[in-house]
Amino acid sequence: MDFKGRIFVSFYFKITKVALGLEFLCIWGSISINLFLFAIRIFS
Numbered sequence: 001m002d003f004k005g006r007i008f009v010s011f012y013f014k015i016t017k018v019a020l021g022l023e024f025l026c027i028w029g030s031i032s033i034n035l036f037l038f039a040i041r042i043f044s
Helices: 003-043
Strands: none
Touching: none
16 A cells, blocks of 8 residues: 555544544433433432
8 A cells, every 4th residue: 555545544434433433422411411400300
């Protein structure tokens, strides 16, 4: 593989990692919010 190809692949993997991290944060955030609202509903 040539130099440009290597740069492209590493760049692609970085973007993929960031995207997966953001997706995980979004999922975790929505779960946390749902649990929080659920707890409020129970305790109020």
